[in-house]
Amino acid sequence: MKQVRLGKTDMYVKPVGLGCMGLSHASGTPTPKEEAIKILRAAYEMGYNFFDTAECYTGINPDGSISYNEEIVGEAIKPFRDKVILCTKFGVTHKGDHLELDSTPEKIRASIEGSLKKLQTDYIDIYYQHRIDPNVEPEVVAGVMKELIEEGKIKAWGISETTEEYLRRAHAVCPVTVIENRYSMMARWHETIFPACEELGVTYVAFSPMANGALSGAYKSKADFGNGDQDFRPNMPQYSEEGIKKTNEIVKFLEELAKKHNATTAQISLAWMIHKKDFIIPIPGSRKVERLQQNFNAGKIELSKEEIQMIDDKLDTMTFDVFGGH
Numbered sequence: 629m630k631q632v633r634l635g636k637t638d639m640y641v642k643p644v645g646l647g648c649m650g651l652s653h654a655s656g657t658p659t660p661k662e663e664a665i666k667i668l669r670a671a672y673e674m675g676y677n678f679f680d681t682a683e684c685y686t687g688i689n690p691d692g693s694i695s696y697n698e699e700i701v702g703e704a705i706k707p708f709r710d711k712v713i714l715c716t717k718f719g720v721t722h723k724g725d726h727l728e729l730d731s732t733p734e735k736i737r738a739s740i741e742g743s744l745k746k747l748q749t750d751y752i753d754i755y756y757q758h759r760i761d762p763n764v765e766p767e768v769v770a771g772v773m774k775e776l777i778e779e780g781k782i783k784a785w786g787i788s789e790t791t792e793e794y795l796r797r798a799h800a801v802c803p804v805t806v807i808e809n810r811y812s813m814m815a816r817w818h819e820t821i822f823p824a825c826e827e828l829g830v831t832y833v834a835f836s837p838m839a840n841g842a843l844s845g846a847y848k849s850k851a852d853f854g855n856g857d858q859d860f861r862p863n864m865p866q867y868s869e870e871g872i873k874k875t876n877e878i879v880k881f882l883e884e885l886a887k888k889h890n891a892t893t894a895q896i897s898l899a900w901m902i903h904k905k906d907f908i909i910p911i912p913g914s915r916k917v918e919r920l921q922q923n924f925n926a927g928k929i930e931l932s933k934e935e936i937q938m939i940d941d942k943l944d945t946m947t948f949d950v951f952g953g954h
């Protein structure tokens with residue numbers, strides 16, 4: 629399987645990366661640690677070599693203790709640390725239903741020490757600013773990243789949910805290797821940043837690439853989740869009564885193409901973005917080994933230019949109300 633270069637670095641990864649968040653955060657009760665470690669090691673055995681986590685991916689275990697996603701990922705990849713590209717993020721704390729943003733240099737310095745410890749490593753391959761902090765200029769954040777690279781604590785850096793202006797300003801101080809923005813067939817508003825990625829040589833890592841699972845067609849109503857208040861999905865607009873109707877329409881449209889390629893609609897949704905631009909890498913997440921395998925195999929599907937165009941033409945006729953939309 630081909631490997632995709634990250635920005636202008638010497639780091640290469642498989643065309644599909646692994647989102648580790650759901651094992652601890654936003655998908656219901658956290659997966660028990662031992663089981664989560666087995667799942668992540670199985671993913672490595674399948675070929676995944678690009679692991680995505682964050683400082684703020686936490687959840688509450690049934691016994692009241694905290695599940696730290698970084699701890700799980702760190703423990704899981706310990707036997708093959710140097711064979712994978714490890715990404716984590718700073719700058720966000722979950723406070724009830726809102727995010728507290730802090731990208732001050734002092735906070736970043738404290739965060740990286742905590743992340744290195746939890747991840748049981750002495751370097752992070754890609755360190756992301758998780759969200760833009762309106763109180764800190766991009767030049768300041770980029771300046772800290774430059775120092776961390778010089779100190780050997782990180783190899784490269786990225787920005788999540790960035791705007792083009794912020795990216796350009798940050799890039800001028802310390803080259804940005806990747807951005808990690810939301811992107812799926814149902815969330816295409818960031819396509820306007822593609823030319824800047826191309827021009828600057830920045831990789832676009834697509835998070836929530838299956839619209840939080842909606843494009844798999846696996847969920848027919850909110851009742852399909854039902855996993856308590858740690859599951860964010862039932863409140864997402866794509867899973868409202870109206871949202872599910874729209875989702876069904878696009879899933880139905882994809883079914884024929886999926887059949888032709890002996891694939892699932894989830895796989896077609898990933899293959900579509902991989903073929904659209906050679907600098908896009910989706911990072912789907914799942915807590916189920918068979919789904920991880922299915923998602924990874926999307927990197928082997930060949931879609932023609934005409935098929936991509938046919939999908940784009942259909943998407944152009946549709947609007948979606950999807951989580952994270954503006």
Ligand SMILES: NC(=O)c1ccc[n+]([C@@H]2O[C@H](COP(=O)([O-])OP(=O)(O)OC[C@H]3O[C@@H](n4cnc5c(N)ncnc54)[C@H](OP(=O)(O)O)[C@@H]3O)[C@@H](O)[C@H]2O)c1
Nearest residue numbers: 647648649788835836837838839840841844912913914915
């Ligand atoms: N930078 C950011 O701000 C940000 C924000 C959100 C997410 N992320 C990253 O992006 C990763 C992926 O995003 P995401 O989890 O929000 O969305 P996603 O990958 O689009 O969808 C994941 C959801 O789909 C389900 N699923 C996965 N594979 C499936 C399949 N083959 N068939 C049917 N259902 C499937 C999963 O449930 P099961 O677990 O039950 O399979 C899960 O609910 C995260 O793990 C995280 O690393 C980053």
